[in-house]
Structure formats: C-alpha cells, structure tokens
Amino acid sequence: MASTAPQTTTRLPTEWRDFFTLTKPRVMTLVIFTAICGVLAAPGNIHPVLGFTAILAIAMGAGGSAALNHWWEADIDAGMKRTMNRPLPGGRMRREDARDFGIFLSAVSVGLMGVAIGWLAAALLLGAIIYYAVIYTMWLKPRTPQNIVIGGGAGAFPPLIGWVAVTGEITAMPILLFAIIFFWTPPHFWALALFVQSDYAKVGIPMLPVVAGEKPTRRQIMIYTLLLAPIAIAPWYIGGTSWIYGSCAVVLSALFVVLAMPVFTRMRAEEDKMLPEKALFKFSIVYLFVLFAALVADRVAAYQGWIA
Amino acid sequence: MTPDEEREFLRRRKARNWVVAGTLLFFVVLFYAITMVRIGNPG
Numbered sequence: 206m207a208s209t210a211p212q213t214t215t216r217l218p219t220e221w222r223d224f225f226t227l228t229k230p231r232v233m234t235l236v237i238f239t240a241i242c243g244v245l246a247a248p249g250n251i252h253p254v255l256g257f258t259a260i261l262a263i264a265m266g267a268g269g270s271a272a273l274n275h276w277w278e279a280d281i282d283a284g285m286k287r288t289m290n291r292p293l294p295g296g297r298m299r300r301e302d303a304r305d306f307g308i309f310l311s312a313v314s315v316g317l318m319g320v321a322i323g324w325l326a327a328a329l330l331l332g333a334i335i336y337y338a339v340i341y342t343m344w345l346k347p348r349t350p351q352n353i354v355i356g357g358g359a360g361a362f363p364p365l366i367g368w369v370a371v372t373g374e375i376t377a378m379p380i381l382l383f384a385i386i387f388f389w390t391p392p393h394f395w396a397l398a399l400f401v402q403s404d405y406a407k408v409g410i411p412m413l414p415v416v417a418g419e420k421p422t423r424r425q426i427m428i429y430t431l432l433l434a435p436i437a438i439a440p441w442y443i444g445g446t447s448w449i450y451g452s453c454a455v456v457l458s459a460l461f462v463v464l465a466m467p468v469f470t471r472m473r474a475e476e477d478k479m480l481p482e483k484a485l486f487k488f489s490i491v492y493l494f495v496l497f498a499a500l501v502a503d504r505v506a507a508y509q510g511w512i513a
Numbered sequence: 514m515t516p517d518e519e520r521e522f523l524r525r526r527k528a529r530n531w532v533v534a535g536t537l538l539f540f541v542v543l544f545y546a547i548t549m550v551r552i553g554n555p556g
Contacts, residue, residue, distance in 0.1 A: 217518070218525045221532040252554060254546045261543075321547045 219302060223292035227275050227303055228268030228310070235493075236267040236363045242497040243367025243382060246504040251371045258321045259370035263363050265314035266330045270359075272307030273338040276300060284408040307338070318370070326370040333362035347409065350416040353398075354429075357390025358383075364497070378445045381436065385496070388433040392426045392465060393489035399423075399468070400479035400486070419473060426485075427469035434458035437496060446503045447512050453499035457492050464488050 240263040244256050251259070275282070275293055283294035292298040311334045319327035337359035346352040361383040368379035398414045399422060406415040414422045437458050441451030467481040506512045514522065 217522055218529060220525055221529045252550045254543075254550045258543065258547060321551075 219292070219298045223297050224272075224306055226292055227272040227298075227306060229271035229274075232271065233264055233267055235360070237264050238494070239360075239382075239386065239497060240264070240363035240367040242501050243364030243379065244371055245501045246364075246382075247368040247371035247379070248504075248508070249371050255321060256371075258317065259326065259367060262314045262318035262322070262327075262330060263366050265310050265317070266334050267337075267363070269307050269309070269311030269314055270334045270337040272303055272310060273334075274307075274342045276303040276307055277338070277342050279303075281408045281410065285404045287403070311338075318366075322370045323373055325373060325375070326366055329362065329366045329369055333359060333366065336362070348411070350411045350413040352411070353394045353413065354387075354391050357387045357394075360390060361386035377443060378440060381440050381443075381445070382500075384436045384439075385433070386493070388429055388436055389489065389493055391429040392433070392461075393486065393493075395422050395426050396468060396482050396486040396489060399473075399482045423469050423472075427465050430461055430465040434462060440500070446500065447507060449506060449512065450499045450503035454496060457496055460488065461485075461492055 237260060240260050244251065244259060275291060278288075279291075279293040279300055282288035282291050288294065293300055293303055311331075315327050315331045315334070318330050337356075341352070341356050341359055345355045349355070364382040364386070365375075365379045368382065369375055372379075395413060398412060399419065403412065403415075405412045413425065437454045438451065440446045441448070441454060464481070464485045468485050471481065473479070503512075
C-alpha cells in the first residue's frame with residue numbers, strides 16, 4: 206500500500222502549515238481535552254509545568270501518529286473527496302517528509318514524557334502511538350469492519366496517560382476512563398456513518414455499514430450503547446467518584462440509550478432525513494464532553510473538601 | 514526557477530525557519546522550567 210503514493214512534483218519547500226495539518230489538529234482538540242481531564246481528575250498533585258508538559262507530550266504523540274497515518278494512507282486519501290486535498294495527495298509534500306516528521310514527533314514526545322514525567326507514562330504513550338499508527342492504521346483498518354472499535358482504543362489512551370502522569374501507577378479508574386472512550390467510539394462513529402455518504406468503499410476500507418449493511422450496524426450501535434452505560438457509571442459504583450459524577454453518568458447514559466433505541470429499531474425510508482441518527486451523533490459528542498467535565502468537577506470538589 | 518517562484522521559495526523557507534526557531538526557543542524555555550521544577554521537587 207505504501208509503495209504507490211502520489212509523488213509531489215513541486216520544487217518549493219513545504220509550507221509549515223502543511224506539517225501542522227499532518228498532526229490532525231481537530232482530532233487533537235479531543236485528545237487534549239480528555240488528557241487534561243485525566244490529569245485534573247487523578248488523585249495527587251502535579252506541578253503546573255509538569256502537567257502542561259505531560260499534556261504537550263500526549264498531544265505531540267497524537268500528532269506524530271497522525272502524521273504517520275497521513276504517510277501510510279496517502280493513496281487512500283487521494284481516492285476520497287474528503288481527504289484528497291491533504292498535503293500528501295495534494296502534492297504539496299514529499300511522502301518521506303511526512304514519515305520522518307511523524308517518527309521525529311513521536312520519538313520526541315516519548316522522550317519528553319519519559320524525562321519530564323516518568324517512564325511508565327512514556328511507555329503508555331509509545332504503546333498508544335504504535336497502536337494507532339501500526340496496529341490500527343497499517344494492520345487492522347484495511348482488514349476488518351470492526352476497525353472503528355479498534356480505532357476507538359487509540360482515542361482512549363489520552364486520559365489514561367494523563368492520569369498515570371500524575372499518579373505514576375495504573376489503577377481501575379484510568380482503565381475505566383479508557384474503557385468509556387473505547388465503548389463510546391463505535392456508536393458515535395457508526396451513527397455518523399449511517400447518514401454521511403462516505404467513499405471508503407471506493408478505496409477498499411471495509412467500513413461496517415458498507416460491508417455488513419445498515420441493519421447489523423444499527424444493532425451494533427445498540428449493543429455498544431448498552432455496554433457503555435454500566436462502564437460509564439462504574440467509576441461511581443466502585444467508589445472512585447461521588448454522586449456528582451454518578452448522577453451525570455446515569456442521566457447521560459439513559460439519554461444515550463433512549464436516543465439509540467429509534468436508531469436500532471428503524472430502517473431508512475425513501476427521502477429519509479436520518480434525524481434519529483443525526484440526533485444520536487450530536488448527542489454522543491455532548492455526552493463525552495459533559496461526562497468528562499463532570500468527572501473533573503467531581504474530583505476537584507472532592508480534593509478541595511467541598512463534598513464528602 | 515522564475516523570479517516569482519524564487520520569491521515564493523524564499524518566503525516559504527523564511528516562514529519555516531521562523532517556526533523552527535520559535536519551536537526551539539519554546540523547548541529551551543520548557544526544559545529550563547522542567548529542570549527547575551525537578552530540582553525543587555526531586556523524585
């Protein structure tokens with residue numbers, strides 16, 4: 206796959222903005238948000254400089270693996286309308302430059318995390334980079350319609366790493382934060398995939414709605430939504446949070462199930478506006494942001510002694 | 514290379530150099546700050 210990439214013909218140096226684009230800045234906002242939540246919600250203190258460094262290292266790791274994803278998928282990106290203007294398929298950058306930039310950024314991020322914070326957090330960051338760039342992008346994404354589930358694992362690392370950066374150990378709570386994003390990703394993405402016409406099929410990526418059809422996709426959305434609910438509530442159940450997070454998790458998860466239900470039970474009609482799917486997709490974004498914000502509010506309130 | 518291309522070449526190279534310089538300066542300051550924090554709070 207990596208051997209037939211479009212080659213740039215330009216003699217001009219690549220714009221620095223194109224290197225920045227390689228890091229997928231929009232995806233990075235979610236990475237940074239969940240990493241900050243992991244740092245703020247973890248028990249213990251971290252100096253603001255070190256907290257900032259940990260989040261910077263996580264963001265750089267995400268950027269580096271995103272650049273490697275651009276490098277590997279240049280051919281695929283060239284075949285899809287949404288991605289054909291990216292720096293590599295657009296011919297604005299040499300393919301090797303994207304690869305080297307990705308490797309450099311990833312290596313610096315792991316080194317920075319190890320030196321400034323600790324080598325457990327650094328090892329997790331390295332694991333996250335390898336998971337996204339190699340296991341997901343190169344290996345499983347083109348091979349299985351469950352690729353979104355696997356990709357969700359990559360997005361689930363930031364709060365785990367942020368938490369471990371503060372505590373220096375892996376406990377049940379950061380694993381639950383990982384699991385929340387892991388199980389949240391499939392209903393979030395597949396709801397989108399149901400109403401957005403993508404051209405993944407054209408480039409040979411086996412997305413579930415294309416390969417298995419709508420009905421199994423709707424069933425999978427329901428299954429993952431039902432699996433997500435107890436996992437989202439678990440931090441409260443095991444005593445890791447108070448009623449503030451617990452009540453938010455219960456209400457949000459109940460709403461998620463209520464919104465997923467019509468997506469599960471119905472089928473597309475002619476001239477369908479796909480309103481239940483759009484509502485579920487929009488709510489899924491609110492769900493994650495509010496859930497993590499509630500976690501931070503809960504933990505800050507507890508550490509300040511405002512609640513028992 | 515035409516004069517226009519050369520101007521664009523120089524503009525891009527200059528912009529990249531500024532970004533690299535800014536990034537290096539940022540990391541110099543960051544590593545200084547990390548070192549100070551680490552010396553103040555060893556372990």
